[in-house]
Amino acid sequence: MIELSSPAIRATILVVDDNLSNIEVIYEMLTPTYEVLFATSGLEALELTVATHPDLILLDVMMPGLNGYEVCRHLKADIVTQHIPIIFITAVGQTDSEEKGLKLGAIDYIAKPFSPAVVKARIANHLELKRYRDLLADLAWVDGLTGVRNRRQFDDFIERELRTAVRADRPLSLIMLDIDYFKHYNDHYGHLMGDDCLKKVAQTLESSLCRSADMIFRYGGEEFACLLPETNAAGAMAVANRMLDVIQTLNIEHVNSAKKIVTLSIGVCTLIPQQRSKIENLIVPADKALYRAKELGRNRVEFADE
Ligand SMILES: [Mg+2]
Secondary structure, eight states, rough: OOOOOOOOOOOOOEEEOOHHHHHHHHHHTTTTTSSEESSSSSHHHHHHHHHOOSSSEESSOOSSSSHHHHHHHHHHSSSTTTTEEEEEEEEOOHHHHHHHHHTTOOOOEEESSSOOOHHHHHHHHHHHHHHOOOOOOOHTTOTTTSSBBBBHHHHHHHHHHHHHHHHHHEEEEEEEEEEETTHHHHHHHHHHHHHHHHHHHHHHHHOOOSTTTTTEEEEETTEEEEETTOOOHHOOOHHHHHHHHHHHOOBBBOOOTSSSOEEEEEEOOOOOOOOOTTTTTHHHHHHHHHHHHTTTTTTTTEOOOO
C-alpha cells in the first residue's frame, strides 16, 4: 500500500545563494527544524536537486552563471523536479522581478533584508501545503479496488524512471503480469469473487517486493505492471519468478485453469537506456514477452528477446 507522506519526517530544504554569509544566516535559522542543504551556484543547485529531491528550495535570484530565474525555469521544465516548491529570496525589491519569479512558477517571493520569523512561517506554510498536495495526489492515484497504484501513476512513473535511468546510466526493468483465464474465473465464480481475487493478487505482488523503489501498478483489468529501477535482467527475472511462485502459493482455486489454481503469465524487459530511449522501448517488448508466455502455455515467465 502507498505510504502517505508523514509530517513526522524532517523536511529537507535546499538553500541556493552565491553569498556564503547569506547561506550561513539561513542555515542557522532553519537547521533546528529542517535538514538543510546548500548550493553556491545555479549549476550546483540543479545537480543537488536531482540527486536529493528537497521538499522546498530557497533560491537567490542574483548569481553569476546560471541565475535564479534560469535555475527555476530548468527545474519547472523537468518532470522529476517540477513539483518542488521554490521561494525566491532576493535583494531586488522591484515588483517586475517579483512578477517574473512568480510567472516562472515560484510559489513565493521574499525580499532581503528579511525577518527570520516571517521566513520561517512562510516555509512552514508552504511545506504544509505541499504535504496536502502530495496526499491528494496519492489518494487520486490509488486504484480503488486493489489499493496499489493505478494506471495513471504508472504512466507518470515510467516516464520519470526512464528519465532518471538515462541520466544515471542505469538499467530499468519492467514486469508485465496477467492473471491466466481471468474471464473464466469471473464467469465461474462471479464478479465479487473476481474482485477478491484481484485484491489478493495485487497485495501479494506488492508484499513480494523487497526494495522501496520497486512499484506495483494495476495496469488494466486483470493486468499488473511492476517497475524495477536500477535492476538488470537477472535481477528482474528473479523478481518475476518469485512473483510467479507467491501467486501459486496463494492456492486460489480456479477450476477453469490448467493448474486448477490462479496463476500468472509474465513478460519481463530490461532497458539499458540511451539518450533517445522511449517508454515504448520498455513497454512493447515486455508486452510481447507476456503474450509469448500466454502462447507457450501460461503460468510462466518470458524475457523480451530483442
Ligand atoms: Mg546573490
